[in-house]
Amino acid sequence: APASTAIIGAGIAGIACGLALKAHNLPVRLFDKARSPGGRMSSRRLKDARVDLGAQFFSVRDPSFHRQVIAWRKAGVVASWPDSLWEASESGWQRHQDDVERLIGVPRMSAVTRHLAEGLEVVSGTRIERLEPKGSQWWLVDQHDERHGPFDRVVIATPPPQSRALLLPHEPALADACEAIIQRPCWAAWACFDAPLPSLPGVDDDWQAVRLAADPGRSPAGDPLRFVSRNDHKPGRHGQGESLSLLARLEWSEEHLDLDTETAARRLLDAFREHLPAGVELPASTSLGAHLWRYAQPDVFAAGEAVNLDHRRSPAGLALCGDGWRGPRVEDAWLSGHHLGEALAADAP
Ligand code: FAD
Structure with missing residues (x-):
């Protein structure tokens, strides 16, 4: 069977990664703790108004992001x-x-992330609290102690401080890399x-x-x-x-x-x-x-070179993406997730 991937975090980075895998016909499932996808591109529905409380607009510099837009x-x-x-x-x-x-x-x-997530399987309201290895595969355990999986690979597409806790028992070196990103x-x-x-x-x-x-x-x-x-x-x-x-x-x-x-x-x-x-x-x-x-x-200044990595992968099938690995913008988050998805698809069995 083709390699299955779980993605923790359905912000623009996780979604871009999922869509890249799906474009190569690889099975992928996303999990997000929030009620709907979008992360920091979310908006709040009030009685009289729809207000944007995260990203206010985004700019376009990279040619592949330009084609998406x-x-x-x-x-x-x-x-x-x-x-x-x-x-x-x-x-x-x-x-x-x-x-x-x-x-x-x-x-x-x-509306952007909502539109993009339409073609993906997204499990909402599900906070992943820990990962459990089983042979060469991974189980995800949520806030109700419910287990999801097993998956061949796990992408963690949350801000690095949140990714760190999930990685620490399994990949201390990657967990340290997360700590370097403020x-x-x-x-x-x-x-x-x-x-x-x-x-x-x-x-x-x-x-x-x-x-x-x-x-x-x-x-x-x-x-x-x-x-x-x-x-x-x-x-x-x-x-x-x-x-x-x-x-x-x-x-x-x-x-x-x-x-x-x-x-x-x-x-x-x-x-x-x-x-x-x-x-x-x-x-x-x-x-x-x-x-x-x-x-x-x-904080791109504090992170120094770490922020230019784009994404990270470990041989055990864990990977990281999101704006923290590239820069402070929606475009960076999308590119990080998209590039990771392409890299995972390139060496899928
Ligand atoms: P996120 O959008 O944070 O997605 C991570 C997802 O992971 C979230 O949906 C979260 O619910 C989920 N999650 C976390 N932990 C878990 C867990 N344990 N289990 C399950 N799910 C989990 N960018 C611009 O380009 N222009 C701007 O003008 C701009 N302004 C901004 C203003 C504000 C106030 C903020 C907050 C950000 C702004 N940004 C702006 C930055 C931009 O929003 C982000 O770079 C981008 O949205 C990050 O996407 P992401 O997918 O990497 O992370």
Whole structure:
């Protein structure tokens, strides 16, 4: 029989790996602890809005990723966004212009992974807690002590700090490699409003997103906000009420891990108010909340060369992929998973 593969983690990396194996007619099953696939490309469904709390957009540099994105465009699950990106600094709001192509999922970021996962067998709500070797194969054991398998190979497509615990009893050297990759946390908040945002002097009324420049008068850990987007100004979401996604600076997030979600959301919204011209008031908020991503982004500077590995494999049939092995973006995660899937297919019996 062809080699069977289990993939732990159905984020974009695990899914890309699964699709590469499936394209070679190899049996593959994915497991994710969350209710639906997507990982850090997920979106939250609120009463009045669909808000993106993970990746806000992604850019395209690599030719093979570019070919994928053309197919996703044809399927109607991505579109260009934002075309009205701003930068707010001490000298006010300025339109940001460059030649980088940026895309977003339609009608929400999670549409991309949802579409890709359609052709795959994904077991959701299943947290894999340990691996058990049996001869040359592997069993996966979940949070209810239920066993899945056996599989010839196991791909771990979770952030390296989470992969480490699964590997430690079997592959201490790979577990050490995971330890070298630091994933930094990030607070992500939402705020829904009972009316549209007011006009800002000198700014297009249809502004879609704004980057907040670091405040030179504050330490990064004391400067909360780095990016704000308007969810109702994203493709496929017109007609939903006004809502903002507010992403914190990583340094600030690291200093504020212990905040409760409501306080974190309030602090980020207050920080946004500080970037509005004097006299401009936000409408009343109808819903406010936040999510802490403990492993939001690999620290590419701390990881040094480790981050350029793309993916890792062991002779015993365990393998690792995900953004942590390549770089801090959706594109890196997809490439890492896709390349690992191709490599596994190339030497499948
Ligand atoms: P993940 O998406 O984290 O997938 C891992 C999956 O593993 C998750 O679904 C998780 O539920 C599952 N899992 C973990 N442990 C287990 C277990 N034991 N058993 C079963 N399942 C498990 N990138 C950009 O390109 N542009 C951006 O603007 C951008 N902004 C971002 C903003 C934020 C707030 C965050 C958090 C990330 C952002 N990123 C951005 C990064 C991008 O989202 C990630 O690089 C990419 O989504 C990572 O994909 P992945 O598949 O490697 O990991």
